[in-house]
Amino acid sequence: MKDASDPKALIFEAYRIEGISDGECRSIFMDWALSLPDPEPLPHIAALLARYAANNPDHPMTAVLREAEAAPPKAARRGGRAARIGQG
Numbered sequence: 001m002k003d004a005s006d007p008k009a010l011i012f013e014a015y016r017i018e019g020i021s022d023g024e025c026r027s028i029f030m031d032w033a034l035s036l037p038d039p040e041p042l043p044h045i046a047a048l049l050a051r052y053a054a055n056n057p058d059h060p061m062t063a064v065l066r067e068a069e070a071a072p073p074k075a076a077r078r079g080g081r082a083a084r085i086g087q088g
Contacts, residue, residue: 003048003061004038004044005040005043005044005048005051006032006044006048007035007036007037007074008031008032008035009030010028010031010032010035010086011028011032011048011052011065011069014028014050014061015056015059020059020060020061021038021064022060022064024060025060025061025063026064028061029061029064029065033068041068042069045065045068045069046069047071048065049062049065049066052065053065053066
């Protein structure tokens with residue numbers, strides 16, 4: 001069965017791996033994010049948390065998904081001379 005929120009079943013498999021580390025979950029998450037056909041991942045992250053978090057509250061993938069769900073910090077791009085010499 002095809003899952004729009006986990007098209008390659010990467011998150012599903014991560015939850016099945018005993019002893020998986022935070023770093024491994026972050027790597028799997030990045031692969032998952034790149035495999036999404038939808039450019040907006042937040043609805044998919046919410047769906048995956050709804051599916052897995054209650055039964056796996058201490059799993060490292062749950063922590064990674066929760067971090068990803070939090071609002072990202074505002075990015076400020078610096079270009080030109082200010083970026084090269086560190087003045088701003």
